[in-house]
Amino acid sequence: MSDTQLMDKLASLAKRRGYVFQSSEIYGGTGSVWDYGPLGVELKQNVKALWWSAMVHQRDDVEGLDAAILMHPRVWEASEHVDVFTDPLVECSNCHRRFRADLPEVEGGQCPTCGTRDAFGEARQFNLMFKTFMGPVEDAAAVVYLRPETAQGIYVNFINVQQASRQKVPFGIAQIGKAFRNEITPGNFIFRTREFEQAEMQYFVEPGTDDDWFERWKAERMAWHVGLGIREDKLRYHEHAPDEMAHYAKKAFDIEYEFPFGWKEFEGIHNRTDFDLTRHQEFSGKRMEYIDPGTNKRFVPYVVETSMGVDRTVLVLLADAYREEEVEGEERVVLGLDPRLAPIKVAVFPLMKKDGLPEVAERLHQALRAAAVPSFFDVAGSIGRRYRRQDEAGTPWCATVDGQTLEDDTVTIRDRDSLEQVRVSVGKVVEWVRERL
Numbered sequence: 305m306s307d308t309q310l311m312d313k314l315a316s317l318a319k320r321r322g323y324v325f326q327s328s329e330i331y332g333g334t335g336s337v338w339d340y341g342p343l344g345v346e347l348k349q350n351v352k353a354l355w356w357s358a359m360v361h362q363r364d365d366v367e368g369l370d371a372a373i374l375m376h377p378r379v380w381e382a383s384e385h386v387d388v389f390t391d392p393l394v395e396c397s398n399c400h401r402r403f404r405a406d407l408p409e410v411e412g413g414q415c416p417t418c419g420t421r422d423a424f425g426e427a428r429q430f431n432l433m434f435k436t437f438m439g440p441v442e443d444a445a446a447v448v449y450l451r452p453e454t455a456q457g458i459y460v461n462f463i464n465v466q467q468a469s470r471q472k473v474p475f476g477i478a479q480i481g482k483a484f485r486n487e488i489t490p491g492n493f494i495f496r497t498r499e500f501e502q503a504e505m506q507y508f509v510e511p512g513t514d515d516d517w518f519e520r521w522k523a524e525r526m527a528w529h530v531g532l533g534i535r536e537d538k539l540r541y542h543e544h545a546p547d548e549m550a551h552y553a554k555k556a557f558d559i560e561y562e563f564p565f566g567w568k569e570f571e572g573i574h575n576r577t578d579f580d581l582t583r584h585q586e587f588s589g590k591r592m593e594y595i596d597p598g599t600n601k602r603f604v605p606y607v608v609e610t611s612m613g614v615d616r617t618v619l620v621l622l623a624d625a626y627r628e629e630e631v632e633g634e635e636r637v638v639l640g641l642d643p644r645l646a647p648i649k650v651a652v653f654p655l656m657k658k659d660g661l662p663e664v665a666e667r668l669h670q671a672l673r674a675a676a677v678p679s680f681f682d683v684a685g686s687i688g689r690r691y692r693r694q695d696e697a698g699t700p701w702c703a704t705v706d707g708q709t710l711e712d713d714t715v716t717i718r719d720r721d722s723l724e725q726v727r728v729s730v731g732k733v734v735e736w737v738r739e740r741l
């Protein structure tokens with residue numbers, strides 16, 4: 305199977321099973337933004353909940369925040385996004401399609417769309433921030449930007465959070481939220497989009513301890529991804545060369561995954577030094593220093609940032625979990641998602657639509673729902689077809705109510721990956737599932 309075929313298969317499975325739909329599809333879609341369907345929103349929520357739990361709930365030294373998307377326009381001058389958050393853009397003199405000048409297929413001078421040679425003039429710098437207007441007057445004074453990273457909402461609240469939580473440096477602030485970039489060339493399904501979500505954490509440290517914290521967070525984040533069940537041989541670090549580094553970074557490592565279209569970043573770890581806080585101090589005139597209560601030492605903290613794309617992580621998880629295999633002479637497609645990530649944990653089937661089996665199955669399904677275990681009830685089609693649908697959806701367990709249930713009050717639970725079947729008492733299914741989550 306070619307790489308393009310695999311991406312097509314993933315996108316088609318994602319649509320068929322309700323993971324991801326093209327935004328505004330009935331109008332032809334936009335190609336640069338996507339909607340998450342019933343299973344996709346669950347998978348995404350599960351990723352975010354696990355991240356939040358690891359970052360905020362299980363640590364003493366990281367606080368949560370939910371800052372607004374629209375911020376004062378001076379924020380983006382201070383952060384230098386107005387000046388330098390750009391990509392080089394060229395336009396074909398024949399078909400007028402626009403491309404990023406640094407794409408390999410554009411660098412030779414030939415237009416990838418219409419084939420015109422020497423198609424491009426000088427590249428110009430194109431700012432990736434979306435602009436809109438705050439308030440009822442649409443003039444230059446009312447221009448605001450949709451945030452291109454969530455990080456700035458954290459920096460401008462550094463003193464607020466530190467004082468309210470009484471945290472001492474080193475400590476961090478974590479946030480999950482939407483970010484927007486007017487990418488010149490979005491693509492590869494949900495990999496590069498114009499609206500996306502980031503899960504970012506800014507860790508404030510004393511200057512001089514930043515290299516050490518950088519290494520710690522770099523290791524911690526990789527371990528977190530491995531803990532989600534992502535294949536280790538598909539993960540690696542990539543260190544940014546000086547010319548790849550963002551304007552704020554002293555050091556940067558990407559965590560990359562080997563997607564069907566190559567090794568690409570889905571999380572960045574950055575040493576942002578005191579760049580952002582110092583610039584905000586300068587532009588706002590407000591103190592961004594921290595005073596160490598023990599030593600009375602004053603300093604503007606350095607920041608080690610971990611910045612994960614939630615949508616890209618969803619793509620990593622889908623690509624990593626997707627497999628085609630033969631079982632008992634039949635081909636099946638499986639999403640082998642970790643049970644903690646799977647949108648549906650259990651599917652409940654009555655083997656037949658008679659002898660009271662649907663009623664018993666419905667009761668079990670409702671018991672799972674009441675215990676907040678996402679469950680799906682299905683009576684349609686042969687048992688084999690019902691299994692296949694759940695394999696594709698990534699459901700780890702299917703519980704079947706059959707003739708024996710009426711005799712001994714047990715159901716068969718079939719494991720998605722090993723295909724093993726065990727019998728469990730109806731009254732113990734909730735507990736059985738919970739133990740495995």
Ligand code: GAP
Pocket residue numbers: 452453454455485487494495496497498499500501502504569570571572609611612613614615616617
């Ligand atoms: N605050 C630092 C920052 O934003 P970045 O490397 O530009 O750093 C961090 O972005 C992560 O955000 C990326 O690793 C990626 O997962 C995600 N991301 C960035 N641009 C994206 C886009 N256009 N579409 C989807 N995800 C994107």
